[in-house]
Amino acid sequence: MARPASPSRPLYLGPRIKRLRRELGLTQQAMAEDMAVSPSYIALIERNQRPLTADMLLRLARTYRLDMADLAAEDRDDHARRLTEALRDPLFAEIDLPALEVADVATSFPGMTEALLRLHGAYVRANQALAEGRESEGSTPVADAAGEARRFLSARGHWFATLDAKAEALAGEIQAAGGAEPWLRQSGVRVRAMPASVMMGALARYDRHNEQLLLDECLGPQRRSWQVALHLAYTALRTEIATVVRGESFASATAAQLVRRALAEFAAAALLMPYDRFARAAEAQGYDLDALAGLFAVEWQNVALRLASLRKPGHEGVPFFLVEIDAAGNVVRRIDGAGFPFPAQGGGCPLWTLHRIVARPGETLVQDLELPHGATFVSIARSLGPEGRALALVCAAEHGPRLAAIRSRPASPPPTPIGVACRLCQRAECTARAHPPLGREILPDDYRRAGVPFVFSES
DSSP, X not given: OOOOOOTTSOOOXXXXXXXXXXXXXXXXXXXXXXXXXXXXXHHHHHTTSSOOOHHHHHHHHHHHTOOHHHHHOOOHHHHHHHHHHHTTSGGGTTSOOOHHHHHHHHHHOXXXXXXXXXXXXXXXXXXXXXXXXXXXXXXXXXXXXXHHHHHHHHHTTTOOHHHHHHHHHHHHHHHHHTSHHHHHHHTTOEEEEEOHHHHTTOSEEEXXXXXXXXXXXXXXXXXXXXXXXXXXXXXXXXXXXXHHHHTSOOSSHHHHHHHHHHHHHHHHHHHHSOHHHHHHHHHHTTTOHHHHHHHHTOOHHHHHHHHTXXXXXXXXXXXXXXXXXXXXXXXXXXEOOTTOOOOSSSOOOTTSGGGTGGGSTTOEEEEEEEOTTSOEEEEEEEEOGGGOEEXXXXXXGGGGXXXXXXXXXXXXXXXXXXXXXXXXXXXXXXXXXXXXXXXXOBOOOSSOOOSSSOOBOOO
């Protein structure tokens, strides 16, 4: 439990107030108007040149509906402790660093303290990465927040029964109210379209002070409904999401936030595409993503996300693997499934059309794939347009007859032989190879150069 601020010590919370203002999407001018003070006073508080008075603390809590204990909790003791631990690093062994000086820095210069802690954290992680590269098995792996979040979601099959059930119940209330925006109005929240100059780069922003959800006026109806659904997930379903996140100990706050974001997207998809109705429609439409997008008034990628989470026991849909990449092949999103292997780093085989379709906005490519061990899959890949990204849904070939995209083809082309990654693929004749596979020696090309990147010895 947070200790209240000591009345004998001034309360300096500049970095925290600045972070709060940015989270709320407010300028210093807007926060000053809400607090009935001058913008210069807000600036002084954020720079720790003015303490936060008790009256100001109360006004902040009331205006933005914040938990007083969270807002008033002091970072100084924690900062001093963390700074002391960091300064025990052998790197600083020969420097005289009295405890009082460390405490003074943490108290008087919280921004500088945070900068030092971040810099030291980056130094430690870089050293860990170097150690991992030099040492054999048994070295401590570098923390991977995205990987940790993905493993957490994968271990649960990307299925959260309580959250899905709550979302479906809420979807019923929303339908009875005439839609999400009328339901929000009944709850006292207005939805307003605002120009980009007001949104400051955000697609959506919740103004807690005035109880209004602000949306970029350039959003189309499908993107607008998705942003409203995300808002409902983060507010009306906050308790259910928090329960899932609290049930796990994550190595970093970033991993917890990534899981929370994934759960909010899961809940938003469940709100717009309630499970039973969507699952029946998916089967009836042959998992035609365009048809389903039209039926539920959502975007193609929203349908793909929902299809990849049809894991309700006893009512499962086609098991899909989902991956979204950017133009450089970096993995933006991944939902494991279908038994489809995928490299931990990078975007996989360049012969997969997923990597070619990024530059072909609006197109959808269906491709049969065959992995080196003989397993075959069906890939449905599509460019996501101006974002410069592409998304693919992949399922085992045995489920192909259930897909309209497969049934509508006049003939089945031979599958494209692909590998998980060059270093794990033993196909010697591949012209797209970037690296030799592990365990194979390449022949010298002093006298003979082949049409493939590498020629391998037989041994």
